[in-house]
Amino acid sequence: GENVEQHPSTLSVQEGDSAVIKCTYSDSASNYFPWYKQELGKGPQLIIDIRSNVGEKKDQRIAVTLNKTAKHFSLHITETQPEDSAVYFCAASISPGSNYKLTFGKGTLLTVNP
């Protein structure tokens, strides 16, 4: 089955700096890659996603890049703010497919220091 590796496990940046989180996946059939932000005590919130027919997608300060050949994708957050502090999860799935389940990485704890 699919395996998703995520790095780093923790990331500390100064307010205003950029943050980059990287994920690799094993199943070349995966074609949908969402990113979720989880704050303490809350459920995961979808922040951005990308499909395999696109190499990059941006939404204000957040961007995601995908390299299908290398089977890795990355989350980029620019001009970080203290409210960006949270755990970020990457995920992969095959869509449409037989079961649509998301396989998650283990998460990155991002701390933005004021």
Next chain:
Amino acid sequence: NAGVMQNPRHLVRRRGQEARLRCSPMKGHSHVYWYRQLPEEGLKFMVYLQKENIIDESGMPKERFSAEFPKEGPSILRIQQVVRGDSAAYFCASSPDRVSNIQYFGAGTRLSVL
């Protein structure tokens, strides 16, 4: 426009008791997924359901765990004879269709087994 609703938010059970977790998907969503999150871990897929059908239960333990999504009412994840190892956060996600597979998560139920 309510999101995915899960209840209870916190559930405490003694070993051997039953736990029932409820999930009401977003309005118009007929696809429900259950995931389990252990401390310091990513989310692990358990089961995927559509109304009155279990589509994929490959991530759910064969014994003591069951799930349903009836024609009327919320989806239920049921854990019989709970053990300490069942302590975790259980998240439900819903999706509007099979094509996009965009999954929206609830706030979760945190199960503690004493």
